[in-house]
Amino acid sequence: MLTEKYSLPLENKKMPKPKLKLGFYGITGCAGCLLSVIFNEDEILDLIQLVDLKAFPFIKEVNPDEQFDYVFMEGLVADKGDLEELEKLRQNTRYIVSLGACACTGCVPAYRQFTLKENYEHLLYRKQKEVEDIQPTPIDAHVKVDYYIPGCPPDKREIVTFIKNIAIGKEPKPYENPVCVECRKNGNQCLLDLGKPCLGPITAGGCNSVCINGNFECWGCRGPTKDMNLPLMIKILKEKGFDDKFIQDRMRTFAGLKLPMLEQFFNVKVNVKC
Numbered sequence: 001m002l003t004e005k006y007s008l009p010l011e012n013k014k015m016p017k018p019k020l021k022l023g024f025y026g027i028t029g030c031a032g033c034l035l036s037v038i039f040n041e042d043e044i045l046d047l048i049q050l051v052d053l054k055a056f057p058f059i060k061e062v063n064p065d066e067q068f069d070y071v072f073m074e075g076l077v078a079d080k081g082d083l084e085e086l087e088k089l090r091q092n093t094r095y096i097v098s099l100g101a102c103a104c105t106g107c108v109p110a111y112r113q114f115t116l117k118e119n120y121e122h123l124l125y126r127k128q129k130e131v132e133d134i135q136p137t138p139i140d141a142h143v144k145v146d147y148y149i150p151g152c153p154p155d156k157r158e159i160v161t162f163i164k165n166i167a168i169g170k171e172p173k174p175y176e177n178p179v180c181v182e183c184r185k186n187g188n189q190c191l192l193d194l195g196k197p198c199l200g201p202i203t204a205g206g207c208n209s210v211c212i213n214g215n216f217e218c219w220g221c222r223g224p225t226k227d228m229n230l231p232l233m234i235k236i237l238k239e240k241g242f243d244d245k246f247i248q249d250r251m252r253t254f255a256g257l258k259l260p261m262l263e264q265f266f267n268v269k270v271n272v273k274c
Contacts, residue, residue: 023055027082029075033100068093101152152221175206202228
């Protein structure tokens with residue numbers, strides 16, 4: 001029959017590949033990392049065509065019962081409600097992506113672990129179980145995290161690249177060089193040479209050295225590099241005239257919970273439970 005002659009075998013017919021199901025969520029945080037996604041004005045509509053966006057607080061109704069391929073989580077765990085939502089989403093997705101400094105390192109809210117309880121106890125809220133206070137911690141202190149997009153806020157181009165890669169089945173690779181590599185590419189003068197307390201040598205790059213480009217020091221918001229030389233960094237800062245307290249405070253501001261070895265270099269005890 002004519003229909004048999006010109007029809008293709010079923011196994012040779014290419015079925016359209018299903019789009020990845022993505023969800024964006026936020027727990028305790030400022031929502032700035034989620035805004036970094038939206039601020040990709042030129043590409044956001046194209047990105048939505050590549051994936052099946054199931055949830056986004058500013059765009060689409062958030063449904064934590066949905067099943068996902070990837071969940072991008074902004075914010076850190078600071079109360080029981082955060083933890084319950086995070087654990088539920090972990091169960092309902094194949095991969096969790098930590099989005100931004102709070103989710104990746106604990107960021108500024110986690111600095112509370114480096115101060116005395118009497119300094120903040122009057123601010124704690126205990127009247128409702130879901131907002132009962134717990135130690136502020138990055139999300140990988142509670143659930144398995146598969147990928148990290150760090151930064152305060154994360155670089156919007158890095159987010160776009162990540163989504164494009166997973167949409168075509170390409171494994172996302174973290175940027176492992178320090179900020180100093182990007183500084184050199186951008187022709188910046190080393191701020192340490194100018195006597196400024198820059199943490200670029202021990203901070204993971206991927207931000208295109210945006211702060212140093214504007215003559216601001218790197219505060220380490222993207223977290224430490226895997227091969228950082230912390231003793232040498234401390235030694236350099238001391239040689240530049242910065243005292244122990246200044247160095248501790250600066251290093252703890254964004255990524256203190258990722259620097260547990262910091263305590264051994266100073267005669268201090270901290271309240272870290274991460």
